[in-house]
Amino acid sequence: MSEVAQTRPSVRVRVQRLGSHLSGMIMPNIGAFIAWGLITAFFIPTGWTPNADLAKLVTPMITYLLPLLIGYTGGKLVYGDRGAVVGAAATIGVIVGSSVPMFLGAMIMGPLGGYCIKQVDKLFKERIPNGFEMLINNFSAGIVGAALGIFAFFLIGPAVNSLSHWLASGVNFLISHNLIPLANIFIEPAKVLFLNNAIGNGILVPLGAEQAKTAGKSILFLLEANPGPGFGLLLAYWVFGKGNARQSAPGAIIIQFLGGIHEIYFPYVLMRPLLILAVMAGGVAGTFTFSILHVGLNAAASPGSIFAVWAMSPKSSILGVTIGVLVAAAVSFLVSALIMKTTKDKSAEGDLTAATSKMEEMKGKKSSVAGALTGAGAAEATGHIAGLDQVNKIVFACDAGMGSSAMGASILRNKVKKADLDVEVTNTSINNLPADADIVLTHKDLTDRAKVKLPNARHISVENFLNSPKYDELVNELKNK
Structure with a gap:
């Protein structure tokens, strides 16, 4: 029984991490989805204010803009700006190689592009002659992007196209019945x-x-x-x-x-x-x-x-x-x-x-986590560090970086401001935790993932986003220091 109990959290964390990567490609681009939705709602023939000319924006946005944004973001999550560029280049192959909007294809090719260029850069890192850095870096990204685009056009695009039709048929079956x-x-x-x-x-x-x-x-x-x-x-x-x-x-x-x-x-x-x-x-x-x-x-x-x-x-x-x-x-x-x-x-x-x-x-x-949330012992169980007078940045992180973290950061920011503390309070997703964060607050179910992402920061677990005692405890601790 104990072995089973120990494996459950890791399985759950893996599933959450996969979901976080998927949503991490979508959430930063939700504004573009909403822009497409508003244009669709207003200007298509059945919309609020039909307009044949403006309705022409609908198809290019869903066919090219949204999948490219997803592929770009997916590549960036894996390997920064270079991964983003190669991810977008790889995504265009899957777009052209299919007949349906390639959101799923973009979720595959974007991270794959970032991963591939990351491995290529590791391979050439110590082998580039002086003066050839820009040439090799640019051409390696171009070659990898082109190769993945062709690969996506002939293989991934048709495969995802078939999968999309299969999933769509399943959804239509559920709806029709x-x-x-x-x-x-x-x-x-x-x-x-x-x-x-x-x-x-x-x-x-x-x-x-x-x-x-x-x-x-x-x-x-x-x-x-x-x-x-x-x-x-x-x-x-x-x-x-x-x-x-x-x-x-x-x-x-x-x-x-x-x-x-x-x-x-x-x-x-x-x-x-x-x-x-x-x-x-x-x-x-x-x-x-x-x-x-x-x-x-x-x-x-x-x-x-x-x-x-x-x-x-x-x-x-x-x-x-x-x-x-x-x-x-x-x-x-x-x-x-x-x-x-x-x-x-x-x-x-x-x-x-x-x-x-x-x-x-x-x-x-594990039961030790509960003890970490019941009072003064929280700091020790979550990695208390000395030198709290040097805290400059507090980050509230959640899965997507836009929901509960924004709410928690807003509440904590107001408390920090009232306490007249010169500390920045911001929010982000766990995948994008900044390296200069001194203290990271997360929901207790997400703290393990945050620790893996930023092990050197102090981590504090929060239970109730709306009214957590941890906010006042942290502010008082900083004031006393």
């Missing part, structure tokens, strides 16, 4: 395990974009981004909860439903594990409503805010999308209320700290 709501049975639990970015940006967004190209909209954009299930759960806590959970629920509702940061409700689910059934039921009900009303979004709604969902809704779908979100919220609220009224939480009901301990147990964490 009204089975697509069953996807939420798997999506909601995966979200609570912090795989929301992997599912949303790594799988649903690319498939949805391909579907939207032909149909003008896609229900797939709504499966993970629907804010209804989380809203219903938090509303039930506000009405039926106790203690700190009830008091923090209104603020969490604003952040989740309006701000689109779904991670805020994950600890509330784990406070009562049975509540996973509530968000699953809400997700299934919402998606079923979207399906029977034949609605979808033009592009990805990111973050999953109701405002982003409305902004990406075509004119013919906005009412149906709103109804589906409300149905999801209502079902989630009713199931949550039923569970909360008929069951007892034996581990201190309403206590978010107890909930995060449950999160550790469910995810196979």
Whole structure:
């Protein structure tokens, strides 16, 4: 049993790391996806303000711009600017060698391009004669990019093209047989395990974009981004909860439903594990409503805010999308209320700290991590270092670098400012942690990955993004120094 327990965290971390790499190629380019979605929503023949000339932007953006951005970003994640350039060059081969938008192909060729040029640079690093550095560096990147582009054109493009048609056929089968709501049975639990970015940006967004190209909209954009299930759960806590959970629920509702940061409700689910059934039921009900009303979004709604969902809704779908979100919220609220009224939480009901301990147990964490989060011992367990008076940069990191980390950094930044401390507080993704970060704050489920990325920094684990005692502890510690 102990061996199994020890392997579980590593498997989970590997899955999260893969999802992080996938979403890391999409999230920095979400602005471009939204730009394409807005142009589609307004200017196609069925849009809000049809315009035949401006509608010509739609196809080049989804065919060339978005895949190239993904390939460029994927290469950059692996090997900086040189990897980005070679990744983009390799991606153009897969674009031209296929007949569908090559998001999946770009996710393959971008990192592959970065990896290949990285290995070539290692090979020639000590062998370049003086004065020939620029010549060899430029030509090696060009040769590798050209070779990978040709390779992608003849092999990867057709292979991904066939895979995309197969996946699209599977999605269409689910939609035509009204089975697509069953996807939420798997999506909601995966979200609570912090795989929301992997599912949303790594799988649903690319498939949805391909579907939207032909149909003008896609229900797939709504499966993970629907804010209804989380809203219903938090509303039930506000009405039926106790203690700190009830008091923090209104603020969490604003952040989740309006701000689109779904991670805020994950600890509330784990406070009562049975509540996973509530968000699953809400997700299934919402998606079923979207399906029977034949609605979808033009592009990805990111973050999953109701405002982003409305902004990406075509004119013919906005009412149906709103109804589906409300149905999801209502079902989630009713199931949550039923569970909360008929069951007892034996581990201190309403206590978010107890909930995060449950999160550790469910995810196979070692017990020492819990001790690291219970008070003054946190600094020692997370790598306390001397010389706190020299702290210049605090970084709040999350999986994508745009959701919970932005919220946590904003809260901590205000506390640092009020304390009159000359310390920079910023946020980023774990993959892009800067080398000059002195202190790194992450959700406790992501701290292990952050330590691997930046082992020399001090790492602090946070449980509740909205109201973590670690913020005040850190600020007081810095003030005292």
